Amino acid sequence: MNIADREKFTEVIFENIRDGIVMLDKDFRIRAANSSMGKWIGEPASEIIDKDCREIFHDRSSVCPHCAALHTFETGEPNVITQKGGSDDSPSFAELSAYPVKDEAGQVIECVVFVQDITDRMLCHDEVLRLYNEVTQTKEYLEGIIENSADAIVTSDLNGIITSWNKGAERIYGFAKEEVLGKFLPFIPEFLIDPEWENNQKMRNGEVLRRIETFRKRKDGKIITVSLTLSPIKNGSGDVIGISGITRDISEKKDVEKELVRRNQELSRLFFISSAMRGTLELERILRMVLTAVTMGDGLGFNRAILFLIDENKNVLKGAMGVGPSSHEEAFHIWGKLSMERKTLPDIMQDIEIGALKKDSFFDRMSVGIDIPLTEETILTKAVKEKILFNIEDVTKEPLSDAVLVQQIGTQAYAVVPLVSRDKVLGVLWVDNYFNRRPITDEDMKFLTAFSNHVASAIENARLFEQVKLAEQELENIFESISDMVYFVTEDYVVKSINKAVSRRLGKSPEEIIGKKCYEVFHSMGEPWTKCPHHKTVETRTSFVEEVEDPFLGGTCIISSSPIFNTVGAFIGTVNIVSDVTELRNLRERVIKTERMAALGEVAARVAHEIRNPLVSLGGFAKRLEKRLDGGLKEYADIIAKEVGRLEMILNEILGFVKEARIMKETVNAGRILEEVIATMQAEIEDKGVVFVKEFGEPIDIFVDPNRMKDAMLNILKNSVQAVDPGGMITVKTYRKENECVFEIADTGSGISEADKASIFDPFFTTKKSGTGLGLTITHRIIEEHGGRIEVRSEPGKGSIFSVFIPLKNKQ
Amino acid sequence: MKILIVDDDLHIQRLYKEEFEDEGYEVVVASNGKEAMEKFEQETPDIVTLDILLPDVDGIRILRQMKEKNPKIPVIMSTAYDYRDDFAVWASEAYIVKSSDLEELKAMIKKLLSK
Numbered sequence: 036m037n038i039a040d041r042e043k044f045t046e047v048i049f050e051n052i053r054d055g056i057v058m059l060d061k062d063f064r065i066r067a068a069n070s071s072m073g074k075w076i077g078e079p080a081s082e083i084i085d086k087d088c089r090e091i092f093h094d095r096s097s098v099c100p101h102c103a104a105l106h107t108f109e110t111g112e113p114n115v116i117t118q119k120g121g122s123d124d125s126p127s128f129a130e131l132s133a134y135p136v137k138d139e140a141g142q143v144i145e146c147v148v149f150v151q152d153i154t155d156r157m158l159c160h161d162e163v164l165r166l167y168n169e170v171t172q173t174k175e176y177l178e179g180i181i182e183n184s185a186d187a188i189v190t191s192d193l194n195g196i197i198t199s200w201n202k203g204a205e206r207i208y209g210f211a212k213e214e215v216l217g218k219f220l221p222f223i224p225e226f227l228i229d230p231e232w233e234n235n236q237k238m239r240n241g242e243v244l245r246r247i248e249t250f251r252k253r254k255d256g257k258i259i260t261v262s263l264t265l266s267p268i269k270n271g272s273g274d275v276i277g278i279s280g281i282t283r284d285i286s287e288k289k290d291v292e293k294e295l296v297r298r299n300q301e302l303s304r305l306f307f308i309s310s311a312m313r314g315t316l317e318l319e320r321i322l323r324m325v326l327t328a329v330t331m332g333d334g335l336g337f338n339r340a341i342l343f344l345i346d347e348n349k350n351v352l353k354g355a356m357g358v359g360p361s362s363h364e365e366a367f368h369i370w371g372k373l374s375m376e377r378k379t380l381p382d383i384m385q386d387i388e389i390g391a392l393k394k395d396s397f398f399d400r401m402s403v404g405i406d407i408p409l410t411e412e413t414i415l416t417k418a419v420k421e422k423i424l425f426n427i428e429d430v431t432k433e434p435l436s437d438a439v440l441v442q443q444i445g446t447q448a449y450a451v452v453p454l455v456s457r458d459k460v461l462g463v464l465w466v467d468n469y470f471n472r473r474p475i476t477d478e479d480m481k482f483l484t485a486f487s488n489h490v491a492s493a494i495e496n497a498r499l500f501e502q503v504k505l506a507e508q509e510l511e512n513i514f515e516s517i518s519d520m521v522y523f524v525t526e527d528y529v530v531k532s533i534n535k536a537v538s539r540r541l542g543k544s545p546e547e548i549i550g551k552k553c554y555e556v557f558h559s560m561g562e563p564w565t566k567c568p569h570h571k572t573v574e575t576r577t578s579f580v581e582e583v584e585d586p587f588l589g590g591t592c593i594i595s596s597s598p599i600f601n602t603v604g605a606f607i608g609t610v611n612i613v614s615d616v617t618e619l620r621n622l623r624e625r626v627i628k629t630e631r632m633a634a635l636g637e638v639a640a641r642v643a644h645e646i647r648n649p650l651v652s653l654g655g656f657a658k659r660l661e662k663r664l665d666g667g668l669k670e671y672a673d674i675i676a677k678e679v680g681r682l683e684m685i686l687n688e689i690l691g692f693v694k695e696a697r698i699m700k701e702t703v704n705a706g707r708i709l710e711e712v713i714a715t716m717q718a719e720i721e722d723k724g725v726v727f728v729k730e731f732g733e734p735i736d737i738f739v740d741p742n743r744m745k746d747a748m749l750n751i752l753k754n755s756v757q758a759v760d761p762g763g764m765i766t767v768k769t770y771r772k773e774n775e776c777v778f779e780i781a782d783t784g785s786g787i788s789e790a791d792k793a794s795i796f797d798p799f800f801t802t803k804k805s806g807t808g809l810g811l812t813i814t815h816r817i818i819e820e821h822g823g824r825i826e827v828r829s830e831p832g833k834g835s836i837f838s839v840f841i842p843l844k845n846k847q
Numbered sequence: 848m849k850i851l852i853v854d855d856d857l858h859i860q861r862l863y864k865e866e867f868e869d870e871g872y873e874v875v876v877a878s879n880g881k882e883a884m885e886k887f888e889q890e891t892p893d894i895v896t897l898d899i900l901l902p903d904v905d906g907i908r909i910l911r912q913m914k915e916k917n918p919k920i921p922v923i924m925s926t927a928y929d930y931r932d933d934f935a936v937w938a939s940e941a942y943i944v945k946s947s948d949l950e951e952l953k954a955m956i957k958k959l960l961s962k
Contacts, residue, residue, distance in 0.1 A: 643927055644900060647927035647944075647945055648856045648945070651856075651862070652856070652858035652859050652862050654948070655859075655866070655947045656858075657947075658947065658948075659862075659865065659866070679947050680948065687944075690928065
């Protein structure tokens, strides 16, 4: 470039650059000002030439170049200051950089001041910091939960090498964290190593194994039964890189609360993984902008530039992006095209912002492939370690020149500046002038240095943003996808946020719930419900976990409510997790019932021997006596024999109920079974004048033991007939509901009191004067044998409805 | 025809003996496992009714010993409690739960002896 070109070049930059530039002499008189300066004073820049800088700026503008230049005139050194203007509500910030212009004797004769509007950057920086702090806090909170959990939470890599081990794991397995970190999983019993390997394969395929029951070995060699949930840990690109396992010692599984804690942990673990991921989209845009600015003619004007970022995990400098032509032809073509389109740097920036410029160059692909280990001693790694810049004028004379750059991209001279943000080196910016061979000057280096500082903070900001955004997204996903209701409520009982499960369960849209009082939307009450854990948490500021029979939502729920404090420790509300455990509770009750019956069976078998034998001789001899007697005595013997016969029948009934009879299943029509049962009851129904309604819809085939099912139905129907008054009504129905066949027997009889309802299936429970109290117990048993269930709804004085559900797919 | 009745309940023993003698059978009785095996070998009955719960050896073991000695003699297991499910593998010819009504047992004996 000749002098005239150079001058023209400088002038173009001077007039088009977005930053204001003003040049002051020793008396602070304005020697020159570019057009961007105009926006700081509100009049054209040409108007202020030769005027005193202090008069122009001091009162009229939020910036003061004089304040920046003062120091430079005194010391001869560059000086950077930040100035704040505007109001407190909408502040504006400017960065003023003063550079000295010296004469041949080294005296400062003039000073150039760059004025840059950094309001957006400052505000954005504050916002990022705030979000970052918030996420860090949540992370610590969740970490606390993991660490203090009662369950063992262990993560490992795909080879079973342990990467984390919480206190719960120490407690359950007996190994201290220090003993096992970095070692192979110590708690897998030898006999389970092969099956565990199969689990490992499933993890690699991304499967999640929930609550499998298996065995684990403690440090003391004791084998314990555990419930285990295994999930794959994925990295940013979705590859499985490890396994997390949550183990519970189920010898003490009564504690339903633990289940809740475990879910919380699952949540937080997912959260961790996500926050470790690095997104790229926003960052990529910033990198492209940076490199374009470095290589554009009206930017810094280098031929090629590569951004290297430090990959801490691999301890390498990794090529993140490269900009520049890959050949002379391409260089000619690109530069020709750009100048033809006459796009200025701001225009190109705009294009990048909206995504019009895509990354497709050969040079970029080549740059991204370059890895330089930080353990090697080269110019690039030195720039990182010592935070200094280098201008290598001839690679052949510099022994530390990066061989990979010389060989792969043929550079002969290059410059490197470290990218430092808040004392941390993020990477380096590499440039060269491969095509026009222009030497890199000190002036270039100065520009590059000033530029690199902004680049570093922009990159860091972008990274923080990405992290926060990702973490937020991930949390949001988890929040939405868990099946339990999760919601935040303020201390004033206002619902702040909810997940999908809440609107599903309440049957209302989020708009109808958020912003309302929680006791209104959840409990339809005018004031806080005293039983609600949230209410207790608000009162006491401590966590509550409770099993609550919710009369408003119906069913049984485990509700956990935890207080949330803001950064200064003030209580701001609670996070609530509600699990519907109605099913669980029903199951638990059925187990208890079954156990009681088994105990009863043992007693019955013992009693049988003691009673049956005497009955047999008593009845047998009575019969013999009867044969030999006449008249009244014969009748007495007959009565004895008959009564013994009745006793034996009762005994058979009792024993028959405890004894599992062989079930002979066949495919039969559900309506047919009821028809036959009704036929055996026909006489009684008619005697009582009962109105009998039959509603058998479409024929339903079920696979059952017809005789047992008939016994089961007969007992229910007998009860109903006995319960109704003469002239009452009984309705029997069969219909299909999802995968079950439903038998329904409804009567308008006396009904069952709430107190009796729980006991009607218990052995020997009866409200009638005669009867063994085994009828419904037998029914219950038969239905259970068929994998079905029975439900009773009843209102005293109005009647009862017995519903029997038999699974349709039960062909074994 | 000779029936061997094995039962530790002396009343039941006597009831069965009188009833079966009325039917025209010859009856021998035993009250425990040891006695049962002695009678089985000495008397060579045509059929046996065998209780399971005996004071010395249980009826299942006696059944096996009898079948080892002479598998052709039919045995009817006769018990106060329905052990049928646990009992299936032992394959006696028949099984009956004791009752004051002896008609079923009598029919069973008649049927087994007529084979």
